[in-house]
Amino acid sequence: xxxxxxxxVAFIYHKSNVFLSGTYFDNTYYNFYMNALxxxxxxxxxxxxxxxxxxxxxxxxxxxxxxxxxxxxYGMPNKIIDINKLDIxxxxxxxxxxxxxxxxxxxxKWKIDYYYDFYPKGFFYEHYPQNFKYKTxxxxxxxxxxxxxxxFNERIKNKIINSGATGNTKFLSKIINNIxxxxxxxxxxxxxxxxxxxxxxxxxxxxxxxxxxxxxxPVLLQKYASAIAATSDTPSIKYWEIPAAGCLTFMEITNExxxxxxxxxxxxxxxxxxQKNYKEKFQEFLDDxxxxxxxxxxxxxxxxxxxNLNNDKAVESLVEIMKELI
Numbered sequence: 437x438x439x440x441x442x443x444x445v446a447f448i449y450h451k452s453n454v455f456l457s458g459t460y461f462d463n464t465y466y467n468f469y470m471n472a473l474x475x476x477x478x479x480x481x482x483x484x485x486x487x488x489x490x491x492x493x494x495x496x497x498x499x500x501x502x503x504x505x506x507x508x509x510y511g512m513p514n515k516i517i518d519i520n521k522l523d524i525x526x527x528x529x530x531x532x533x534x535x536x537x538x539x540x541x542x543x544x545k546w547k548i549d550y551y552y553d554f555y556p557k558g559f560f561y562e563h564y565p566q567n568f569k570y571k572t573x574x575x576x577x578x579x580x581x582x583x584x585x586x587x588f589n590e591r592i593k594n595k596i597i598n599s600g601a602t603g604n605t606k607f608l609s610k611i612i613n614n615i616x617x618x619x620x621x622x623x624x625x626x627x628x629x630x631x632x633x634x635x636x637x638x639x640x641x642x643x644x645x646x647x648x649x650x651x652x653x654p655v656l657l658q659k660y661a662s663a664i665a666a667t668s669d670t671p672s673i674k675y676w677e678i679p680a681a682g683c684l685t686f687m688e689i690t691n692e693x694x695x696x697x698x699x700x701x702x703x704x705x706x707x708x709x710x711q712k713n714y715k716e717k718f719q720e721f722l723d724d725x726x727x728x729x730x731x732x733x734x735x736x737x738x739x740x741x742x743x744n745l746n747n748d749k750a751v752e753s754l755v756e757i758m759k760e761l762i
Contacts, residue, residue, distance in 0.1 A: 442478060442480045443478055443500050444482070445473070445479055445481045446502050446503065447484060447505070448490060448503070448504050448505065449484070449485060449505035449506075450485070450486055450513055451486060456469060456485075456505065456511070465576070468578075468747050468751075469505070472748055473751055476755060486513045488514045490513040490515070490517065492516050496522065499524055500524065501524065501527060501762065502522065503527050504526060504527065504528040505528075505529060507528040507539040507546070508538050520545060520547040525762060526548050526549050527550045527551075527758070528546070528550075528552075529552060533555075533670075539564075548568075550757050550760075550761060551568055551570045551571075552570065552572070553570075553573065554572060554573060555670050557570060558694055559669075559670045574698070579680075579747070581654050582654055582680040582682075582738075585658045585682040586682070588682060588730075589731070592659055592661060593726070594725070596718060596721075597659070597663045597664070597683075598629060598638050598640045598663070599640070599653075599674075600629065601626055601642070602626050602630040602642075627668045627711070628668050629664065629667065631711070635715070635718065637722060639660070654677070658681045661683065661734070662683055663678045663684075663685060665685050665686070665688065668688060671694075679737035679740070680741045681738075682738050684707065685734070686706075686709050686714070686718065687700060687706040688709055689708040699740070703733065704736055705737040
C-alpha cells in the first residue's frame, strides 16, 4: 500500500483519561484505541493526549481525519480551539445515553460529522437527532486475551458467574432513582442482572472489588462453564467478552434491548434469557450440566465472536466511515 493511500488520523483525548491509561479496571477502550487502531495498515494514527484546552490549528494540512475519544468533555479537553473551522472530517465515539443531551451541544462546537458505538441504531436515535450520522461498530474484544482458555469440562458447573454493575434494590433508593433519573438508572439498565443475584447458585462479583481487572477479566470468566450477560436497555461489551472466554452465555435478548442485532442464535451460539424464563433456562443447565450440548454451544459462541466481533473487525468498520468522509 502506497503512502498516499494511508489515512492520516489525529486521535484526540485528555491525557488524564483513565480509560486510555492501560491501568484502569476496564481496558477494553485502551485495547481498541491504543492497540487495534495501530494494527490496521490503512491507518497512520497520531495520538494527542491533551490538557484542558487543545488548539486544533496544529492539525491543518497534516491529517485526513480527526477522531475524538468522545462527543462531550468527559475524557476530552474542555475546549478544542477552532476545530469547527478545520477542513477535516470529525468522527466521535457516542457517549453514554444518559449524557446524550449534554453531548448534542458539542455537535456544532466540535463539528462532528459522524458518530459510532456498539449501540444499535434504534437506541442511538432515541437519544440523538435523526440527522446525525451514526454507525454501529462492535468493539472491545481483544483476541489475544482469549487465545488460551481453560477446557470447558474443567470449569465450575454447579454455579453461574454474574459480574458487573447492578441496581440498588432498596425501597427508598428505587423511589429516588425513579424521581431523579427515571430513564437512566442502574436498576433499570441492569434489572435482570440484579435479579439473578437473588439465586443461590449465582456467584456474583462487582466490577471493582476483585483481582480480575485490566486484562484479567477472561481469567475470571474461564473459571466457570457458564456466565450471565444481561443488560436490559441495550447490550454491553460483556455480550462478546463472555462467549470469547469459552463460557456458555446466558444472554438477555429482548425486544426492549434490541439484542438480536449482534447476530447470536438461541441454542446455537448462546442461550437467550428474559425476565420470564431466566430461572428455567439456568435450571435446565444445572440439572444436566455434563450434557455435551452445552460445550458445543459455548464453543460455537466463542468462534462466532472471535471471528466477527473482534477489535480488528471493528477498526475495519471505522475505516469505512473514514473513507466515506474523505
